[in-house]
Amino acid sequence: MRTVRFCINMSLDGYCDHTAFSPDEAVLEYFTAMMDDVDLLFFGRIMYQLMFPYWREVARDQSGSPAENRFAEKLSAIDSVVISRSLDVVDENVRIVRSHPAEELLKLKQQVGKTILMDSVSLLPEMIAVGLIDEFFLVIHPVIVGNGRHLLDTGSLHEKLNLKLVDTIKFKSGSIALHYVKYG
Structure with missing residues (x-):
């Protein structure tokens, strides 16, 4: 699996x-290297619309720094699934799924x-509720923003999820990458 x-x-x-x-060069390299063993990206509509138009343009035009260009090329080359009821048009290697995201992810995982x-x-x-996430990679940036979308909304989980920290990387920028796996 x-x-x-x-x-x-x-x-x-x-x-x-x-x-x-904005992730610095080292953080971008971290995410680029993480995609070496990835052959499918699974996004919601909001993240897809935030990430893909921008990074596909960077990949096409080579308009970023060397690290940004490498990240953009890698991201753009991987097949993707986007969960959306409203999107009509997506990029060539992206497939839209209209409903039942957990069922779709389970099918893909198998x-x-x-x-x-x-x-x-x-x-x-x-995805947490049905046990489909195996690993969590969180990059914490040294900034306090005070508003926006929280990782999890209050009451969005019915049971706690125990995680085990397996790796920590500290970047010169002050960002910290945390790698967790499900535990217990």
């Missing part, structure tokens, strides 16, 4: 607004393949 990896950038106060901070990388705050509680 394939591994499902949840990855997200966060502020110190727990907000997941990618527009509130197929032969490499790791699935998921990045969707809105889908996270449902």
Whole structure:
């Protein structure tokens, strides 16, 4: 069975607004390397619309720094699934799923393949509830933003999820990458 990896950038106060901070070169290299064993991306609509138009343009135009260009190329080359009831048009290697995201992710997890990388705050509680997330990669940035979307809304989980810390990376920028696996 394939591994499902949840990855997200966060502020110190727990907000997941990618527009509130910019990963430095080392953090981008970290995420680029993480995608080496990934062959499918699983996104909600909001994250898809935030990430893909921007990074596909960077990949096409090579308009970023060397680290940004490498990240953009890697992200753009991986097949993706986006969960959306409203999107009509997506990029060429992206498939839209209209309903039942947990069923879709379970089906994909049971197929032969490499790791699935998921990045969707809105889908996270449902995926945790049905046990589909195997690993959590959180990059905490040294910024307090005070508003935005929290990783989990109050009451969104019915049971706690125990995690075991397996790795920590401290970046010169002050960002910290935390890698957790399900425990117990």
